[in-house]
Amino acid sequence: MMRVILAAAAMSSTVWAQGIDYAKIEILTEKLAPNLYILSGSAGADPGHEDAAGGRIGILVGPDGIFMVDAQYAQITDKVLASIRKISNEPIRFLVNTHVHPDHTAGDAFFVKQGALLFDREELRDELLRQPARGNAPPADPARLPVVTYGMGDPVKLRLNGEIVDLIPVRAAHTGGDTMIRFENADVIMIGDFYRNYGYPFIDTNNGGTLKGALEALDETMKIAGPNTRLVPGHGTIIHREDIVPYRDMILDVQSKVQKMIDQGKSVQEVIAAKVTTPYDAKVPGGLERAGNGTSADRFVSMVYSQLKTAK
Ligand SMILES: [Zn+2]
Numbered sequence: 001m002m003r004v005i006l007a008a009a010a011m012s013s014t015v016w017a018q019g020i021d022y023a024k025i026e027i028l029t030e031k032l033a034p035n036l037y038i039l040s041g042s043a044g045a046d047p048g049h050e051d052a053a054g055g056r057i058g059i060l061v062g063p064d065g066i067f068m069v070d071a072q073y074a075q076i077t078d079k080v081l082a083s084i085r086k087i088s089n090e091p092i093r094f095l096v097n098t099h100v101h102p103d104h105t106a107g108d109a110f111f112v113k114q115g116a117l118l119f120d121r122e123e124l125r126d127e128l129l130r131q132p133a134r135g136n137a138p139p140a141d142p143a144r145l146p147v148v149t150y151g152m153g154d155p156v157k158l159r160l161n162g163e164i165v166d167l168i169p170v171r172a173a174h175t176g177g178d179t180m181i182r183f184e185n186a187d188v189i190m191i192g193d194f195y196r197n198y199g200y201p202f203i204d205t206n207n208g209g210t211l212k213g214a215l216e217a218l219d220e221t222m223k224i225a226g227p228n229t230r231l232v233p234g235h236g237t238i239i240h241r242e243d244i245v246p247y248r249d250m251i252l253d254v255q256s257k258v259q260k261m262i263d264q265g266k267s268v269q270e271v272i273a274a275k276v277t278t279p280y281d282a283k284v285p286g287g288l289e290r291a292g293n294g295t296s297a298d299r300f301v302s303m304v305y306s307q308l309k310t311a312k
Pocket residue numbers: 099101174193
């Protein structure tokens with residue numbers, strides 16, 4: 001059992017750290033609405049995210065100043081800023097993070113120094129404070145910490161640039177401090193990483209994420225999204241509400257298979273060796289690529305195993 005815990009810890013701290021070719025990353029801009037853009041890193045430079053380096057950024061522009069979602073790796077903030085400046089020269093006024101991971105937050109301090117007021121979940125702030133001890137952290141610059149924090153409860157609403165932006169807290173899903181960011185008029189929700197369509201689901205249990213919370217977050221997303229709402233994950237392709245159904249069903253199916261093997265007294269090694277994701281592997285791009293100590297499928301199955309074990 002101890003070996004399992006150590007392996008899981010080692011996996012999650014190395015996921016984003018290894019071998020990223022920052023110089024090779026280009027920033028690609030996509031327009032979602034007249035004043036709403038997303039910025040993504042190019043493919044083939046980030047082994048943890050082969051399809052697009054780092055986490056996706058959202059940019060709402062207009063006369064009230066720029067509102068920004070996530071801030072990418074610290075090493076590429078100059079490129080991100082240059083891409084923003086191609087869209088707008090307004091001041092960068094607000095920044096919020098979907099969750100704590102460095103591919104979404106490591107650039108925060110840089111954008112705070114550009115003038116952004118940083119909003120985060122209180123839990124995310126706690127996770128940031130814990131990061132130096134994990135050895136995968138950006139430098140402990142006080143500017144990386146949010147000025148405004150919020151907990152579970154009603155969404156924080158910002159009204160600017162003709163848009164109503166809702167910061168919707170999500171209980172313990174991909175991490176313990178997840179937020180979905182909804183742009184009401186554009187009908188776009190940036191959902192962070194509790195959903196992904198490149199590789200199998202990743203729940204960061206070391207940072208308070210839970211499988212149960214991720215499933216609840218998927219249900220919640222299906223409730224608040226309309227049929228045409230564009231759901232923008234932190235990685236992978238833009239999806240719609242209907243795309244969540246097979247994803248959720250896959251998780252529930254894997255969960256029940258793993259539960260059955262737990263009931264038969266199988267070890268995590270035996271459960272991983274049983275390859276319970278096989279029926280889905282052809283439909284999950286990147287599912288069999290390396291992630292941590294095994295494939296993304298292995299990481300997913302071992303997470304499901306340990307979540308079901310601890311739920312007992
Ligand atoms: Zn993440």
